[in-house]
Amino acid sequence: MSTPFGSRLRRLRQERKLTMEQLAEAVGVSKSYIWALENNPEQRTQRTSVTVMNNLAKALGITLQDLLGEAPSEALGGEANPEDVIFFRNYMSMDADDRETYRQMLEFFRKQKDKCVN
Incomplete structure (x- = not known):
């Protein structure tokens, strides 16, 4: 077990x-x-x-x-699961340019999702 x-x-x-x-x-x-x-x-x-x-x-x-x-730190909120924490730690270990690329990608996906919903 x-x-x-x-x-x-x-x-x-x-x-x-x-x-x-x-x-x-x-x-x-x-x-x-x-x-x-x-x-x-x-x-x-x-x-x-x-x-x-x-x-x-x-x-x-x-x-x-x-x-x-x-458990994730309170700064990540009560809904963060261990995978969220791993993702965030990986994100924070990236250099500034890579983090900016990720932010741009997330914004692009959000806009695409909004287009599909509306």
Whole structure:
């Protein structure tokens, strides 16, 4: 039986098109370790180390907070889910030109949606 953490880890791994073997190699653990984290973490006899958790986040290209599914800061509002937080952190890590391009794209899509609705 998977936990919320296990389901999140699996989803993040699959979104990045990584196999369990590839993620395990990047993190420095075995495939069975990744399987246990995704599918049956409560059955593991040892706790997952901070080093492994940090390596998982790094291999997935996210923060440890994102991996753990921590609640977004109040500044993002109560409706923000973990994917929104990941998107926002990625956005904020872009250079100014790329952020401006994203803003222009969003404005373009909003205008297109308004045209379709009206």
